[in-house]
Amino acid sequence: MTQTKIPVDPAFAATAQITAESYARDYAHSIADPNEFWAEKAQRLDWITVPTRIDESNFALDDFRVRWFADGELNVATNCLDRHLATRGDKTAILWEPDEPNEPAQHISYRELHARVGRLANALRKLGIRQGDRVTIYLPMIPEAAVAMLACARIGAIHSVVFGGFSPDSLAGRLADCDSKLVITADEGRRGGKRIPLKANVDEALKRPGTTAVETVLVVRHTGAAVPMQMPRDRWYEAVVEGQPDACAPTAMNAEDPLFILYTSGSTGKPKGVLHTTGGYLLFASYTHACVFDLREDDVYWCTADVGWVTGHSYIVYGPLANGATTVMFEGVPNHPDHSRFWDVIDKHRVTIFYTAPTAIRALMREGAAPVQRTSRASLRLLGTVGEPINPEAWRWYHETVGEKRCPVVDTWWQTETGGILISPLPGATDLKPGSATRPFFGIRPALVDANGAILDGAAEGNLVLLGSWPGQMRTVYGDHARFLDTYFRTYPGSYFTGDGCRRDEDGDYWITGRVDDVINVSGHRIGTAEVESALVAHPKVAEAAVVGFPHDIKGQGIYAYVTLNAGENPSEALRKELIAFVRQEIGAIAGIDHLQWAPGLPKTRSGKIMRRILRKIAENLPDQLGDISTLADPAVVANLVRERRDA
Ligand code: WT7
Secondary structure (H helix, E strand, O other), rough: OOOOEEEHHHHHHHHHHOHHHHHHHHHHHHHHHHHHHHHHHHHHHOOEHHHHHHHHOOOOOOOOOOOOOOEEEEEEEHHHHHHHHHHHHEEEEEEEOOOOOOOOOOOEEHHHHHHEEEEHHHHHHHOOOOOOOOEEEEEEOOHHHHHHHHHHHHHEEEEOOOOOOOOHHHHHHHHHHOOOEEEEEEOOOOOEEEEOOHHHHHHHHOOOOOOOOOOEEEOOOOOOOOOOOOOOEEEHHHHHHHHOOOOOOOOOOEOOEEEEEEEEEEEEHHHHHEEEEEEHHHHHHHHHHHOOOOOOOOOOOEEOOOOOHHHHHHHHHHHHHHHEEEEEEEEEEEEEEOOHHHHHHHHHHHOEEEOHHHHHHHHHOOOOOOHHOOOOOOOEEEEEEEEOOOHHHHHHHHHHHHHOOOOOOOEEEOOOHOOOOOOOOOOOOEEOOOOOOEEEOOHHHHHHOOOOOOOOOOOOEEEEOOOEOOOOOOOEHHHHHHHHHHHHOOOOOOEEEEEEEEOOOEEEEEEEEEEEEOEEEOOOEEEEEHHHHHHHOOOOOOEEEEEEEEEEEOEEEEEEEEEEEEEOOOOOHHHHHHHHHHHHHHHHHOOOEEEEEEEHHHOEEEOOOEEEHHHHHHHOHHHHHOOOOEEEHHHHHHHHHHHHHHHO
């Protein structure tokens, strides 16, 4: 197959930190001698004790460990703040853009951010938070979210950020799983002119069993809405930080001490608490951020993710701040007040690097070129995408209409589990191909395996695995190390299984094809089919449910649910709406079912296993591609579903 190739722009390469030659040389070095390579790169951080032990990881199950820089000591907050004060004290660290464009933006300097973090860190200590305690952050996209993360890091508390779109039940599950002692929230969040009742959601969550470890709730006054405060549990954030000193002695952390937990959906069971540690994570977030975005001192860098996802952790907060960059934090959405908002913000703040998700690009592409073209975007020099495969059409629109062919597009593949970018072009080094994440980052050894685990060479398609560790790799599933090993290391022994399918072309470029497990990627967010199914069967009228993903023009994948009602219950439009609302209530707005089909029966094998492969084909409306259905217990069930789908 021939692919369009967009060669590296010589003008970009002329000033880039990494060129094709240096990438080839340094990548080879990183694979040949990872200890030497990463020991040298580790010098970009400020260590209290410089590590002498580098990579001690081993994926073999009889001697398993993921361990980096084990004798190193450092503090993440001092790396993100204190060390910049001498040279960048007055530089803007966080440039906050509010939901409403007519309200003032905030420019928070490194000096001011350092002081705010110090005050909160002191307040947390005073409230009894000690090293290793868990603190849950349930905030909108306001500077306090970054302040809270860094304040935890300063005193060695482990943060767990929960996306503000999650329901009280989802929040409760995450609070309970890690026995959080303290919650930081706001009266309300705002997004696209709508209000999100965050404090009320926390109140609801804390009524659920398992959340009794929570002693304190700090509430940021953001919209000013009246919220009931339950004393002595609830405290105004403003009041507790007031009068605290700006200076706060940082806790010396071992490189392998936990930094944060971030919950993510898997193919089975409840969300997993992905645990990241201190030294390797920070080094990897900062180094990938500097290389992939070819970062310069005067860049204004904007990643549109929410801090509730790993992209926000690594590429709004930790990577950019460790690098002393100016990072834009945006409270709003791309279509409020209109479809020019992204481009208006770029012009307003002279953004040079812009990093967003394919789903946002597709939604804006649908509105045509006019909302883009009425803006300048002259400040832009680099574009990036993350979260899901980008279709070549959307890639081209981004490159041509948004970037006017001036800006390289980096399609960055990674996962919550990987901590940072693993496969991506480097803008001064890599020829681009619309739809391909192209080449592995330094130190990354991707491989493709067939169903039996045999490694495929050359141009091939298979399951994507990684043959060795990298500093930003997750260390465990919080509280369940066995699940960590089972999920990632048992499928293909000796390697880390990503859960993604992938193709490698003749040039050695990688093309991620999407999840091969029962995880759906909706607008770049992971939803486990099992989670949606268990929410559905929790409804009193539902007997059984099966959920699959199907192609969706804007979201990439949509959620398709097959529902069998209890005997005596009848399908109706009202019940369909009720079930969809019920699932959103149980999980959160990201679990919006796009299509719900009534299923008098579900296709099962004779041993009772639901045949999702068949359900996926029916959802895609490809009934002639059902494949082998000879193992079905009752073929009539399938004929029924196909007929209903066709007639719908
Ligand atoms: C899954 C990870 C990484 C931060 C955001 C999502 C998919 C991610 C790409 C990309 C194709 C991608 C994969 C991956 N994915 N980036 N550039 N091209 N697919 O993090 O929620 O942990 O999801 O997102 O399927 O496994 P996440």
